[in-house]
Amino acid sequence: MMNDTTIYDLIERHFIGELTEKQQRELRDALKANRKYRDRFRESALISAELRHLASEPAIQPSVKTRSKSSPAFRIGWLSIAIAATVLLALGGGLLFWRADLPATSSSIATLLDGYQYEFDAANAPTSDEFGVGDYTLTQGAITLLFENGVKVVVESPADFSLVSAMQMQLDRGRVRAVVPESGHGFVLATPQGNIEDLGTEFGVYVGTDRDAELHVFAGEVNLHQQTQASQRLSEDTAVRLVSGNCERLISTNDAAFATSAMIGYQRWQESQRQWREDPSTVLYFDFEDRFEHKVDAIQTEGRSSRLADRKLAGNPIDGDVRGCIWATGRWSGKGALLFENTDDRVELEIPGEFDAVTIMAWIQVNRLDNALQAVFNTRDWQAGEHHWNLLRDGAFRVGVSGAFARSCSHQRVPLGRWTHIAAVIDAHRGQAAYYIDGQRIDLATWQPNGPVRFGPTTLGSFGETSDDDSKSVTFSRDFRGRIDEFAVLRRLLSDEEIRLAYLDGNGFD
Structure with missing residues (x-):
């Protein structure tokens, strides 16, 4: 690694x-x-x-x-x-x-950063995820290119475009959105109706089959150069139509008409998450996409709950009861998540059965680490064979299977304020448990095998303890402070590569 x-x-x-x-x-x-x-x-x-x-x-x-x-x-x-x-x-x-006589870069000037169901015409296609100088025809889907100077360009099909250099791209047909950082100032997007020179910008350009074009400046400024017109400086919230060498002002920019890199990431995740829903080994799968069914729960009242739907396609659903949490925005605008902010915020569920092999995955965003232990996913009371997953005050994992092992994973911390993919792969038959952060294995626990893993009554975002008296009341603690966006339990062992791909499939949110 x-x-x-x-x-x-x-x-x-x-x-x-x-x-x-x-x-x-x-x-x-x-x-x-x-x-x-x-x-x-x-x-x-x-x-x-x-x-x-x-x-x-x-x-x-x-x-x-x-x-x-x-x-x-x-x-x-x-x-x-x-x-x-x-x-x-x-x-x-x-x-x-560095010396002036050395090549400035490799033959590649841009890299495929992300894509969704994309295909190229065979005659004008890259040989790999690396793009050099040349002509390209995108026939399906959408892609995000990252230029070597940091410029990020989203291209939507159908599109004919050429990469001239790290500082220039030609668009003959299609729709693109460019985000240009300081290192790429002066980047030029050439069109049949004129050249757009960046001055520190985010802008969208559409070129139709008639070779007319539209330019929408979302942030910053650009210089528009046309052969029959004097150069114009266009500032943010300006949109123009370029027709036959003329520039016609439009009423307003249309941000929604141009895909962002995050939108591509969301579409790709929607496609990839079907595999978990369809996988016959999936025990439960929460995608948190049902938040719009519960708008009334945006303001919670004491003791009120709502349903968190298990989206797997086979078997009896294991829905969760949402207690006190607030439906919120997830990794992408418009995607759901649950915000755990107050005491006793939690999701209660019950997972039946026993497992010789189990994989747990989640996307979490930790806002604060208020407690010595903060629960991500805990069984009630931690009976023999039950798995616990907590965070320490420094962001490290505190994990274990009751009667088998308990340990802190100190190699890497879960960061604050950032979406993070976490996973656990537990092989009770061999006595091994591997833990992952953002697709990379950070720890491997071993023990003498002593039986299967089980869950039973389980809680996301809290730990429940049953009292010893006759009331058998349950007290909750270890309150999680942050958001949970996606959660899955599978009855099989995912490989290191499968965990890495699961992270990459859900990582296109920035």
Whole structure:
């Protein structure tokens, strides 16, 4: 398993063209899987761009000294470049050895970051997830391209487009949405009706079969260059139609008409989650997509409950009773989740049977760690053979099977305020339990096998203890503080690769 240092080294070496094909694939997978690595990639792209700019000019131009920082054409000055070089020295990355005579990048200028049911025409298709200079025809679905300078472009089919360089793309037909960070300022999207030069923007462009175009500026500014017109600067919330060399102002922008990378991620997740619903080994599956059936429960009253639907397609459903939680937004706008915010917020359910093999998966967002132990998924009373899954105050897992093992997984923490995929794969027959965060195994517990795993009365977001007196009342504690978006229990052992793919399928929310 590659660590942060290895990934950062791959990123820096990418910009001096030193990666093998295998290393390029490893970097691509890492960028897809982790937002932290994508942010680092954009930062390195900015530094690389400035170093190339420095090497390409024989002398410092006077205009650089007088250029205002508030000017849209502002570029990082030479002092900033010196600082950037110092940062590279501190990072110890491959860019430390950058030379003007080395290739600036590999043959790839963009990577397929995400996609949904996409297909290319065979004559104009990439050979892999790496896109070099050339022509492409997207016949089905939608994709998100991540350029080496950090520019992110969503392309919807049907589309004919060309990649000219890391700073220019040609759109002859189709619909795209571009999100341009600072490292990509000056990025140009060329159309038959004119060129759109980014000045720090998010914008959408549509080119029809008649080669007329529409430009919608959602944020920032662009320069519009047309052969028969003087260049125009268009600011956010501006939309224009480009017809026969003319520019016609539209009433308003249409944000919904252009897909975002997150929308593609949501569609891909909707497609992939069917496998868990259809899997014959699925014991229960909560997708939290039934929140709109319970709008009345947005304001809860004491003791009130609502139903959390088990969405598996085979067998008797194991619905959960929602106690005190609030239906909220999940990983995507419009997707449901449950917010656990107050004392005794929980979901109660009962899982029958015994398991020699079981996999548990969930997407959670931890807002606070108020208690020494905070329950994610606990059985009531922790009887022999029952599994518990808690978080410690530092974000580490505290897990165990009663009568078998109990331990803290200290290798990696669940972060605050960020959606995180967690999983447990428990092999009671062999006496092994593996735990995962964001698709990576972080711990493996072993014990002498002593019987199957069981659950019975179980709670999401709390731990219930039955009193010893005649009342047999149940007291709840270890309150979870955050959101839960997806939860599944399967009667089989998922492999490391299946866990990684489950994470990737649900990770396209940013």
